[in-house]
Amino acid sequence: MSEVITRVKKLKNFINGDWVESKTTQYEDVYNPATNEIIAQVPISTKEEVDYAVEVAAKAFKEWRNVPVQKRARVLFNFQQLLQNNKKELARIITLENGKNLTEALGEVGRGIENVEFATGAPTLMMGDSLTTIATDVEITNYRYPIGVVGGITPFNFPMMVPCWMFPMAIAVGNTFVLKPSERTPMLAEKLAELLEEAGLPKGVFNMVHGAHDVVNGLLDHPEVKAISFVGSQPVGEYVYKRGSANLKRVQALTGAKNHSIVLQDADLEHATTNVIASAFGSAGERCMACSVVAVEDDIADAFLQRLIEKTKEVQIGNGLDEGVFLGPVIREQNKQRTLEYIQKGINEGAKLVCDGRQSVPEEGYFVGPTIFDEVTTDMSIWKDEIFAPVLSIIRVKNLKEAVEITNKSEFANGACIYTSNASSIRYFRENIDAGMLGVNLGVPAPMAFFPFSGWKSSFYGTLHANGKDSVDFYTRKKVVTANYKAPTFE
Ligand code: NAD
Numbered sequence: 001m002s003e004v005i006t007r008v009k010k011l012k013n014f015i016n017g018d019w020v021e022s023k024t025t026q027y028e029d030v031y032n033p034a035t036n037e038i039i040a041q042v043p044i045s046t047k048e049e050v051d052y053a054v055e056v057a058a059k060a061f062k063e064w065r066n067v068p069v070q071k072r073a074r075v076l077f078n079f080q081q082l083l084q085n086n087k088k089e090l091a092r093i094i095t096l097e098n099g100k101n102l103t104e105a106l107g108e109v110g111r112g113i114e115n116v117e118f119a120t121g122a123p124t125l126m127m128g129d130s131l132t133t134i135a136t137d138v139e140i141t142n143y144r145y146p147i148g149v150v151g152g153i154t155p156f157n158f159p160m161m162v163p164c165w166m167f168p169m170a171i172a173v174g175n176t177f178v179l180k181p182s183e184r185t186p187m188l189a190e191k192l193a194e195l196l197e198e199a200g201l202p203k204g205v206f207n208m209v210h211g212a213h214d215v216v217n218g219l220l221d222h223p224e225v226k227a228i229s230f231v232g233s234q235p236v237g238e239y240v241y242k243r244g245s246a247n248l249k250r251v252q253a254l255t256g257a258k259n260h261s262i263v264l265q266d267a268d269l270e271h272a273t274t275n276v277i278a279s280a281f282g283s284a285g286e287r288c289m290a291c292s293v294v295a296v297e298d299d300i301a302d303a304f305l306q307r308l309i310e311k312t313k314e315v316q317i318g319n320g321l322d323e324g325v326f327l328g329p330v331i332r333e334q335n336k337q338r339t340l341e342y343i344q345k346g347i348n349e350g351a352k353l354v355c356d357g358r359q360s361v362p363e364e365g366y367f368v369g370p371t372i373f374d375e376v377t378t379d380m381s382i383w384k385d386e387i388f389a390p391v392l393s394i395i396r397v398k399n400l401k402e403a404v405e406i407t408n409k410s411e412f413a414n415g416a417c418i419y420t421s422n423a424s425s426i427r428y429f430r431e432n433i434d435a436g437m438l439g440v441n442l443g444v445p446a447p448m449a450f451f452p453f454s455g456w457k458s459s460f461y462g463t464l465h466a467n468g469k470d471s472v473d474f475y476t477r478k479k480v481v482t483a484n485y486k487a488p489t490f491e
Pocket residue numbers: 153154155156157158162180181182183211212213216217231232233234236237254255256257287288386388414453455459
């Protein structure tokens with residue numbers, strides 16, 4: 001059985017290397033979503049507190065930007081080692097505050113570590129370019145510089161990986177950072193701050209202010225914040241992008257999703273079924289790369305669905321800390337209620353409920369079982385909206401062309417997958433689908449740290465994506481020097 005937490009901790013902000021109690025009078029309870037227990041209280045910090053953190057970061061930037069890049073990278077090497085040493089504890093915190101099972105939590109920790117590893121390459125990644133002779137005795141060199149204070153605003157569903165998309169690269173290239181973690185999963189970020197300090201990061205380079213709207217607005221409005229990295233829902237991302245851009249900051253906002261998978265008749269059905277289940281119901285469907293819709297070719301739809309339902313019945317639901325559990329809870333009671341409303345809407349709109357996740361779930365905690373609707377159409381809200389829960393829609397299609405047309409009607413375009421053994425179909429899919437991250441015969445095509453996380457349409461606002469070389473460009477600015485060195489004259 002999982003451990004019962006009895007002591008409720010009041011979380012603090014981390015500013016200038018100190019753990020500072022917030023001056024706010026407003027605290028929000030942090031729950032273990034699997035048990036409904038309160039495990040911490042998070043301060044809803046004030047604008048003054050985020051202003052102070054930004055000023056501290058702006059001051060620290062003056063020195064940190066001049067620290068040789070290989071020394072900055074060395075701090076990240078230390079940090080990487082500490083993360084490795086603390087893997088299990090980090091995963092346990094994630095499961096406790098987010099609900100995903102321990103195996104998935106360990107996977108998330110691994111993904112975060114990969115971002116740190118990528119950022120240790122800053123000495124190479126920051127190199128500019130040059131040309132010796134662009135005119136007689138004239139050369140040109142492109143140098144990269146950090147931009148200043150970066151603000152990071154993160155969602156509840158990846159409390160470790162998503163902050164690690166941001167601050168390791170931002171600080172490796174010489175910026176300083178203010179993180180506002182999700183108020184629903186704020187505990188993991190506390191551990192990250194502790195380990196950064198232990199790794200030898202100077203005071204003020206990484207700061208963390210807990211809270212909600214006021215802290216976000218504080219970051220968006222402060223003139224010393226030069227760039228904002230946001231990951232979260234579509235409406236908030238659009239708001240953050242517009243307000244940050246209006247204040248003349250660089251903004252990258254990675255937002256919501258409704259990812260489609262296409263299953264063709266020449267697919268390995270066993271493999272496709274296993275992958276669709278892992279993608280749709282893993283992390284309780286609370287992944288921006290979760291499969292929410294399957295467009296399946298008519299000829300194999302019945303066989304596919306039958307396997308899908310059979311395997312779905314085997315999914316073990318419960319506390320993610322317990323051995324063998326696959327499907328944990330959704331994050332809060334209101335997310336559970338919202339999901340139940342969507343299930344009812346699906347029924348009312350005429351979809352056929354073939355797996356009912358409202359039944360046989362634990363009473364404590366915010367559980368929704370795996371839910372599958374067949375005969376879904378594109379006018380239904382269960383097809384249009386991001387539900388962010390273990391609810392899967394099946395659409396039967398004539399062929400690949402129709403499947404791609406349906407997928408492309410979605411306002412979102414984060415990821416899309418195809419299951420087939422035909423190379424021409426894969427090529428057609430790649431060339432015609434609207435989505436930035438594609439999977440071929442796999443369910444969660446989340447790119448590794450060295451490639452960009454590249455959603456399209458309403459799944460992303462901005463130009464440069466998170467991760468990969470995009471992140472180096474996003475967190476640096478360039479100085480291009482054109483210099484005339486008149487050739488010396490020799491006797
Ligand atoms: P959310 O938008 O509710 O919250 C994200 C952050 O914004 C949090 O730090 C929160 O405090 C802040 N916030 C929320 N409402 C705000 C408001 N009105 N004004 C200012 N700030 C506000 O998102 P969430 O529920 O925590 O996370 C789930 C969402 O994130 C899903 O839509 C998911 O698809 C998306 N997501 C996207 C990606 C991606 O790469 N595209 C990755 C992970 C999650």
